[in-house]
Amino acid sequence: MRERGYYGDFGGSFIPEILVATFDELVDAFAEAKADPAFWREYETLMSSYSCRPTPLTYAENLTEHFGGGRIFIKREDLNHTGAHKANNVMGQGLIVKRMGKQRVIAETGAGQHGVAAATMAAKFGFDCTIYMGEVDVQRQRPNVFWMEQLGAEVVPVSSGTRILKDAINEAFRDWVTNMDTTHYVLGTACGPHPFPEMVTWFQSIIGSEARRQVLEQTGQLPARVYACVGGGSNAMGIFSGFLDDPVELVGVEAGGRGLETGEHASRLASDDASVGIAQGYKTYFLQDGDGQMKETHSIAAGLDYVGVSPILADLREAGRVRFAAATDEEVVEALRLTIRKEGLIPALESSHGFVQAFKEAPTLSRDDVIVINQSGRGDKDIFTVADAIGDPKWKQFIREKAEEYDA
Amino acid sequence: MRERGYYGDFGGSFIPEILVATFDELVDAFAEAKADPAFWREYETLMSSYSCRPTPLTYAENLTEHFGGGRIFIKREDLNHTGAHKANNVMGQGLIVKRMGKQRVIAETGAGQHGVAAATMAAKFGFDCTIYMGEVDVQRQRPNVFWMEQLGAEVVPVSSGTRILKDAINEAFRDWVTNMDTTHYVLGTACGPHPFPEMVTWFQSIIGSEARRQVLEQTGQLPARVYACVGGGSNAMGIFSGFLDDPVELVGVEAGGRGLETGEHASRLASDDASVGIAQGYKTYFLQDGDGQMKETHSIAAGLDYVGVSPILADLREAGRVRFAAATDEEVVEALRLTIRKEGLIPALESSHGFVQAFKEAPTLSRDDVIVINQSGRGDKDIFTVADAIGDPKWKQFIREKAEEYDA
Amino acid sequence: MLEAILRSRREEQEILLMTHIVIGYPSFDDSLRVVEAMVEAGVDVMELQIPFSEPIADGPVILHANQQSLAAGSSVDLCFEFGEAVSRRFDIPFLLMTYYNILFKHGIDAFAQRMADAGLAGAIVPDLPPEEADEYLAAMQKRDLAPIFIFSPNTSDARMGEIARVAKGLVYCVARKGVTGADTTFSEDLDAYLARCRAATDLPLALGFGVKDRADVDHLRGRVDLAVIGTQTIRVMDEQGVDGVKPFIEGLRGPA
Amino acid sequence: MLEAILRSRREEQEILLMTHIVIGYPSFDDSLRVVEAMVEAGVDVMELQIPFSEPIADGPVILHANQQSLAAGSSVDLCFEFGEAVSRRFDIPFLLMTYYNILFKHGIDAFAQRMADAGLAGAIVPDLPPEEADEYLAAMQKRDLAPIFIFSPNTSDARMGEIARVAKGLVYCVARKGVTGADTTFSEDLDAYLARCRAATDLPLALGFGVKDRADVDHLRGRVDLAVIGTQTIRVMDEQGVDGVKPFIEGLRGPA
Ligand SMILES: Cc1ncc(COP(=O)(O)O)c(C=O)c1O
């Protein structure tokens, strides 16, 4: 029997027996890829010719002046093809799938961002593709569903459970235990059974290694702090990876939803509401009740609305290496608006969580300090949510008129 | 009196007397910037740190195999910040505005893409910003209007004339003749009075110089043909600029709308329906009647729906240096769908015009030939138009439900 | 020609009135009645605008009139017929005002010929700067038609001089920045500007953009030769009908 | 314990029946009546599933039952009470089936203790592979409870051997890929697979996933020791009510 990947006390591989061989194969394929320098080169070439890596590190001069503290730099994962860091992971896994000779991929998606990325990868690599997406998310992220379908993917709305991300993951596993011979499950974040947390982190680490090089080039110094939003934890692990061995404070920002005190949030590491458990194949902090049943979570950002969290981040928290904070829905919309106005950047609602905390702390730092925020994705995909949050009457009128046009 | 810029028989500067001094100032500022190597470096630095230049040149392996002819490469202007080549122009003009010490910018927009880009630049540079947009375009491109407003721009719907791009340009000029002391008019394409065609082309030439270097690096050869859609002509001039002195066939693709024979199109150079005229400050081919009144145009792509065309392109056509073709709305949607499926790329409806013609010609070339298509922008902004063109029932249902939610 | 007429009229009047209509707005019949009313009210010279689809120098009121006229079926031919009819019938000079594309598409020489044939006195083409005007100047000169050019507050002294060299008939001084139709506050700056205009040319000076009532005209008395009432007449017509035009014009210069 | 019971039952029956319910679905009362009906119908051993919010190895029917039970207020405590009640009342062995988090949150040793206290015979935890099971194995062993593990068609011979070393009571052989509840076509591959299972362990073999009618059970006679009827009983109950359960089970093995 094989060693399952643990990160301190967290991680592991709690999978049905029927998947054990499939995971063994995946662990091997990943290990071989990792050991093969040509593989990473192929990956980098793909990412620079199909997406636009390296993505820039943008100096946010206006925000810096606005807050009057540390100099704010923004790592621009929003400029990836398909609009988020998710591209890094799916393209990497796509190369692994090619190596394994499989012909079909499946994926879960919450915000729809990972679904679009996976469907894009499938189109590019010529794989069949099925995307599982909670019914609630299908509703709130319809534009992404539309594009997934145009990309040739079948989008299956998941109506079980809380009908969001975690339920989509369960459904994807159900598909996988049936079709593992032909199919690879492209998990979208640094969660799930080994080797997913490590593999996804590896592909996302391209963010951190670029960011480290760029910040040194542009400022001649390491950042004092690095901020990233934390859903499953992949973009955070991606950027943190570049600074783990440096004297850099790493800050993960979770969904504070309607406020930690309301219980309507998705903060696993920043709140006391979570406890250690085992679900969806791995051990980490979950938002669960005393019996171990998973709770409903809430976030304005579909991509952060998840009960579990990367076991690697759980470990880094225990080790005191990463600090965690939460940002409420309201703070997020405020930070998003400010960032749009001041810098002409439109961070995704997910990414905006990282901005909230950075904005809170920037004024306490000095102009000699540099901070880096990971803008994991772009916010245009969120227009329905953002327009609702802002309550734009013209947008509502537009939608009403469109509906009338369709009814006519 | 000063020499006005002509390109062969086309171009010039037909402006009200009140703007002459403003244009003189602009011509000088542009000439100084162009003569100053530090300026171009500053521009390149801005574009690589704020947008993600160089944008990749992507080998479209699946499309190449599908058509079985020349090897297809795609220049990825869709990966620019704000999603189109428009970013190149606005950022460049932003730097010029800074040099001139002005505090406010205005712009016209058709597709909304240039409006979003200009509003973004204004946010970044801290300028006040007003965007003029035809009422019809405000309707069909509401998401872009929403983002412009979030970016802090005032969006003024133009209800005069045909209520599209050309009318927005007129309105912008009306603003400018009033506020020229404080205000720069950021024209969005390689049209209008001198120095705009030349200045916009200069900023956009970054596309062509990158593309030339990239295609040589990646294939060791020059392309046989380069394709670009032509609205005002800025993305086309941008990529063509890189290959003007090479034995490379340059193909501009205009909006064929409902078919050239129907008269409902926007083909100035690919049809016989246009004639030379002078409007909006410059001389070129216009779709006009015998009296010189501008005609209504039609295209599924708001950004191509324009009566005039770059005087530089008009000249290059007369000189036989650029060949022109038209793509119908229907062909465009077909090419878009194919590109999404085969490559996981979502070109804007505008850009898809270039793909149509490239797809027609690719099979007639040999595998030894390389062709380059300029993907001027990304198509997610077009979701309302694309979903309508495709007639997706789920999208309609979603919009109906959203409208009901708003009515509740 | 035009210049001589204006000078002789100026001998009788301290300030001349120039008015503006868009031909065919709201209809050709109404346009004719307006011209009639204006002439009766003592207008000294009139601008007849041939509508254009892209009138970039005009503000909302005249823009609207351009579009309505075109929508109602106006054409260049009909406008020439109109111009010929009024200039035969009324004894004041008539000028054409339009954008350059109308001339260009028609053929510039042919356009000038038709103007001459119609008995028109000159033309104002606001998007045709002198730099681009060689062919136009030649065609106008050949027929003794006045090519009227524009000074603006930010036209330099040097450029005013160059414009003056090719201008005939009168020089149209734009009172302020902006398009037609907005209010103008006549300030001390205006005097300085007009002094510059006067220094640049001996031609009669017309001042336009925002002249709208008797107070404005009074203010211009002694400062320029002509006051141009453009947008305001169209507004009066829109608001009070054609019958409102005559009293309005009479009130501009008549007994208080 | 469990193994001994099964072996002695096997002496009387060529094939044993193991059935599955989700505790509290559709209600605790109904669950009790179903157990009653099953025991009366001659079932040899039963799996009682403690519902979990994320049952990733279960198909739609059992998933739905899990969710309904939880929505109706099921809890681990109530499930233990139920387990204790039925095992006191009925003279067949009862197993718990649930996901690992339920044990983990409860405390694994405490969970095993409660199982023992309730008179339960063993447990099936589909997401707990032997590699992760040290604590669980120790806790079960201490109380002579059977930790039941799973073989699947793609478990290698070597791995089967390792699993067999820690398994007690019986080995649950999954008939095919996929989740619970889909149809299974029993093929020749099955024989080869079962031969591998048999070679790996001396424990009684139970075959599950897709066993749904008498023909299936007949087919398994002589091939395995137990036929597991999981999803199909829930379907029968959903479609025919609790009263349908007894005749259904009787028909699986009774006179044709
Ligand atoms: C833009 C963006 N950022 C962040 C996330 C959260 O995922 P992770 O924590 O894995 O980066 C998502 C998930 O969909 C996302 O779309």
Ligand SMILES: Cc1ncc(COP(=O)(O)O)c(C=O)c1O
């Ligand atoms: C994506 C895109 N491509 C092309 C165009 C056409 O403009 P141009 O011909 O100047 O490139 C537009 C105009 O809005 C656009 O948005």
